[in-house]
Amino acid sequence: MDEKVGPSEMIVHLGPQHPMMPGPFRLNAKLRGETVVDSEVEMGWIHKGIEKILENKTYLQGITIVDRICYLAALTNEEAYVGCVEKLAGIEVPPRAQYIRVIMEELSRIQSHLLGMGEYASFVGFVSMFMYTIRDREDVMTLMDSVTGARVTHSFLRFGGVKDDLPEGFKDDVKRVFASLRKAVDSYEELYSSDEIYKSRTVGIGVLTAEVAKDIGVSGPPLRATGVAFDIRRDEPYLVYPDLDFKVCVQKAGDVYARVQVRLDEMRESMYIIEQCLDQIPDGPLFPEGTAYGRRTPVMRVPAGEVFHRVEDPRGEMGFYMISDGSDKPYRVKIRGPVYPTLQGLPPLIKGVKVADIVAIAGSMDTCTSEVDR
Amino acid sequence: MVIKNIIRAVKNIYFGPTVTRMCPEVPTKLSDRFRGLQKLDKSKCIGCGICANTCPNNAIKIVKARVSPTSDKKRWFPSIDIGHCLFCGLCIDQCPQEALENSKVYLTGIIRYDHCDLLFTPDMLAREVDINAEKEAGKEVSRWTPQ
Amino acid sequence: MAVEQSDYEEVPGVILTDRNAISDFLKTTKAQDVLNWGRKNSLWFMVNAMGCCGVELLSTGMAHYDTDRFGIIPRNSPRHADVLIISGYVTKKYLPALKKIWDQMPSPKWVIAFGDCAISGGPFYESYSTRQNVDEIFPVDVFVPGCPPRCEALIQAFFELQKKIEAKQDRGTEY
Amino acid sequence: MDANTMIDSLSTQFPDAIYDTKVESKIRIIAKVKPEIVTDVCKYLKENLSFGHLCCEFGVDYPGRNEIEVVYIIGSYDHSVVLTLKAILPRDNPEIESVVPVFWNANWYERETYELFGVKYLNHPDLKPLVLPEDMLGEWPLRKDYKGFPNKAAKNLV
Numbered sequence: 001m002d003e004k005v006g007p008s009e010m011i012v013h014l015g016p017q018h019p020m021m022p023g024p025f026r027l028n029a030k031l032r033g034e035t036v037v038d039s040e041v042e043m044g045w046i047h048k049g050i051e052k053i054l055e056n057k058t059y060l061q062g063i064t065i066v067d068r069i070c071y072l073a074a075l076t077n078e079e080a081y082v083g084c085v086e087k088l089a090g091i092e093v094p095p096r097a098q099y100i101r102v103i104m105e106e107l108s109r110i111q112s113h114l115l116g117m118g119e120y121a122s123f124v125g126f127v128s129m130f131m132y133t134i135r136d137r138e139d140v141m142t143l144m145d146s147v148t149g150a151r152v153t154h155s156f157l158r159f160g161g162v163k164d165d166l167p168e169g170f171k172d173d174v175k176r177v178f179a180s181l182r183k184a185v186d187s188y189e190e191l192y193s194s195d196e197i198y199k200s201r202t203v204g205i206g207v208l209t210a211e212v213a214k215d216i217g218v219s220g221p222p223l224r225a226t227g228v229a230f231d232i233r234r235d236e237p238y239l240v241y242p243d244l245d246f247k248v249c250v251q252k253a254g255d256v257y258a259r260v261q262v263r264l265d266e267m268r269e270s271m272y273i274i275e276q277c278l279d280q281i282p283d284g285p286l287f288p289e290g291t292a293y294g295r296r297t298p299v300m301r302v303p304a305g306e307v308f309h310r311v312e313d314p315r316g317e318m319g320f321y322m323i324s325d326g327s328d329k330p331y332r333v334k335i336r337g338p339v340y341p342t343l344q345g346l347p348p349l350i351k352g353v354k355v356a357d358i359v360a361i362a363g364s365m366d367t368c369t370s371e372v373d374r
Numbered sequence: 375m376v377i378k379n380i381i382r383a384v385k386n387i388y389f390g391p392t393v394t395r396m397c398p399e400v401p402t403k404l405s406d407r408f409r410g411l412q413k414l415d416k417s418k419c420i421g422c423g424i425c426a427n428t429c430p431n432n433a434i435k436i437v438k439a440r441v442s443p444t445s446d447k448k449r450w451f452p453s454i455d456i457g458h459c460l461f462c463g464l465c466i467d468q469c470p471q472e473a474l475e476n477s478k479v480y481l482t483g484i485i486r487y488d489h490c491d492l493l494f495t496p497d498m499l500a501r502e503v504d505i506n507a508e509k510e511a512g513k514e515v516s517r518w519t520p521q
Numbered sequence: 522m523a524v525e526q527s528d529y530e531e532v533p534g535v536i537l538t539d540r541n542a543i544s545d546f547l548k549t550t551k552a553q554d555v556l557n558w559g560r561k562n563s564l565w566f567m568v569n570a571m572g573c574c575g576v577e578l579l580s581t582g583m584a585h586y587d588t589d590r591f592g593i594i595p596r597n598s599p600r601h602a603d604v605l606i607i608s609g610y611v612t613k614k615y616l617p618a619l620k621k622i623w624d625q626m627p628s629p630k631w632v633i634a635f636g637d638c639a640i641s642g643g644p645f646y647e648s649y650s651t652r653q654n655v656d657e658i659f660p661v662d663v664f665v666p667g668c669p670p671r672c673e674a675l676i677q678a679f680f681e682l683q684k685k686i687e688a689k690q691d692r693g694t695e696y
Numbered sequence: 697m698d699a700n701t702m703i704d705s706l707s708t709q710f711p712d713a714i715y716d717t718k719v720e721s722k723i724r725i726i727a728k729v730k731p732e733i734v735t736d737v738c739k740y741l742k743e744n745l746s747f748g749h750l751c752c753e754f755g756v757d758y759p760g761r762n763e764i765e766v767v768y769i770i771g772s773y774d775h776s777v778v779l780t781l782k783a784i785l786p787r788d789n790p791e792i793e794s795v796v797p798v799f800w801n802a803n804w805y806e807r808e809t810y811e812l813f814g815v816k817y818l819n820h821p822d823l824k825p826l827v828l829p830e831d832m833l834g835e836w837p838l839r840k841d842y843k844g845f846p847n848k849a850a851k852n853l854v
Binding site: 016017023024044045046047048049050052053056064065068071072115119130131134135137138151152153370 | 569570571572573575576577579580583584585609610612614615618619622644645647648649650651668669671
């Protein structure tokens with residue numbers, strides 16, 4: 001950004017600590033009147049150096065660290081990391097464990113979307129919506145808590161399987177929670193579509209066209225809101241997703257309203273996936289039989305090699321590139337986060353909009369700063 | 375639309391489900407797998423140090439401690455720095471003797487005024503010393519309030 | 522003040538209230554007890570979600586853990602807040618910003634170290650970019666271990682802080 | 697178009713610059729590239745083979761071989777093949793052409809690689825530190841011989 005300020009222009013620094021920010025990052029916006037002429041994102045306020053830390057942890061210890069890359073999608077982060085090691089070491093995951101993983105990851109998608117939507121709603125001045133979504137999120141969190149034993153950072157996946165089986169009565173709990181959640185999602189949609197003030201703040205604001213989105217490298221709900229049906233679960237299937245029936249939710253408009261609509265639809269799809277899983281889930285072991293892998297994991301040495309494994313995060317494409325040199329620690333791990341390009345693409349997106357709309361646009365992107373900074 | 379919403383809100387006040395968890399007056403119901411402060415079974419522990427090697431955060435150290443409150447004999451047991459502990463449960467999974475287990479202590483027992491109070495010795499992990507003991511108590515008491 | 526003020530510029534328009542004659546006189550009288558009673562029942566906290574614990578911080582302010590019952594209200598501006606909750610990893614880059622927030626808060630004010638990262642660096646204690654030993658920089662009153670701690674633990678931490686204020690043992694206030 | 701034809705097309709177009717090609721599976725291919733013409737290769741990939749999605753770009757340090765590898769992982773929105781493109785640079789003075797003119801989102805990846813590994817990108821629009829404070833520039837923390845890690849300053853009670 002050019003630091004020179006012309007007549008009737010000024011530079012406003014938003015952040016790193018600002019009520020509208022979904023995490024600490026700084027937006028330097030140059031304004032002419034109330035219109036944004038130019039802007040720049042500064043990040044790194046919570047850079048933790050996870051890539052370096054992972055190089056110095058054994059494979060098993062790494063599971064706890066990757067949980068903390070993005071705290072809203074801890075299980076999908078684990079899936080990407082564990083999937084890398086499984087590909088390198090050639091471990092087959094038994095079907096029951098795969099189903100449990102899918103159930104947990106979809107639950108994690110639901111809670112992440114609920115928080116993202118609620119936070120964003122509070123940014124556009126719809127604070128009661130934040131209350132509603134957090135209320136329903138707590139039910140989902142309780143479900144996850146009953147399986148993994150923690151609310152945010154789960155440490156649940158193990159190489160070749162999962163740590164614990166589903167608890168007794170889990171299916172009934174899911175049924176009970178989903179019955180109320182379905183109603184809640186419908187009511188959110190009704191609230192969003194009937195509120196004139198909300199609509200005038202979102203429809204046609206922050207339009208992202210498919211070409212620009214592809215150029216920026218966006219993935220996940222912001223991309224699918226522009227009409228591109230790009231979903232790793234379908235395009236590059238992992239786990240048991242090929243056996244499941246689900247559709248990729250797509251909207252055409254590409255504006256703020258469409259992005260929220262995609263999240264609402266995805267939550268319904270996730271609930272549908274979980275119900276299928278609970279019907280189809282076979283009995284069987286949680287770890288591959290005849291191997292040493294189990295809840296008490298042995299000290300593993302992974303064969304030398306390189307692998308890139310990607311999964312569909314709640315926010316888009318989450319990838320791990322892992323290089324192993326045959327020792328018990330990875331040689332290099334690169335984390336490809338979905339929000340990294342999205343946050344980078346914020347300045348061209350907010351060029352020419354009014355100051356008040358920055359909040360709506362940045363919030364609808366559902367940026368998780370912790371993952372950008374790693 | 376506005377009137378409809380108002381009616382719904384009023385209905386919710388009287389007929390809606392209660393949402394608030396009245397903590398701390400009513401303790402929140404925790405799941406069975408909740409990972410709180412670790413509990414040590416001194417009779418099972420062999421002091422092998424696998425937990426210390428597994429810990430992702432180097433929060434465990436094997437130290438010498440009394441075998442039981444009554445005897446003077448000393449053996450090796452883990453002590454945990456709760457200020458570093460991630461409550462990930464890896465030490466519990468990897469323990470070959472199943473000497474460590476999860477307990478549901480996460481509130482009054484471990485919230486402290488000073489950083490140095492966050493070190494949990496084997497006696498405290500085995501609940502031989504009351505972890506709720508305040509400074510003014512001044513003496514060791516073998517009472518432990520389960521949560 | 523426990524905050525070292527050497528390596529960053531002064532915030533314009535902020536007067537750091539260390540002590541004055543009135544408070545020096547008050548703390549010798551019974552009026553201080555009344556003041557403390559008022560203070561401990563209106564602990565407004567500053568919402569600065571910095572990491573994983575920030576999610577639990579948000580949940581605590583919402584319907585399930587209705588903290589308004591105890592006079593604990595989340596505030597977005599540091600000028601309104603009494604309690605700073607360090608809810609995550611403090612990096613070398615973020616520390617000046619956090620100090621600025623702390624300086625803008627009007628006295629009396631307290632700090633709660635919420636989560637392992639604020640206490641000791643947590644899983645990132647050996648990283649090249651984080652700042653270790655935050656309790657040497659800020660006068661931390663209550664330490665809440667956990668990674669992240671549950672919402673109930675934060676509420677309990679507020680109770681511990683109230684107890685400490687009542688007993689006049691807290692480090693945040695000059696009596 | 698499957699992975700084999702893609703890699704054939706690439707190596708016939710750039711016979712000197714592309715070497716060590718390997719088809720790992722139906723959806724993963726690996727190739728090494730001479731650092732001088734990486735921008736041209738990326739342009740060809742984007743325009744002719746529809747590799748329009750730069751997943752990420754990063755460095756890997758090999759002190760034993762005295763090399764720094766810059767790895768480009770390029771995916772696509774139209775097909776599911778992912779290409780891993782590697783450029784090998786000398787460790788003493790790593791310099792490579794920037795791919796920002798081709799992939800817009802390479803900007804931040806290159807700034808991050810610059811400050812963590814010290815790889816210098818030529819013709820980059822705005823090469824300055826991204827995630828670390830300015831005064832940490834020159835430490836290159838993700839190189840294997842970085843001295844400041846592990847940082848033992850934190851109080852550990854045990």
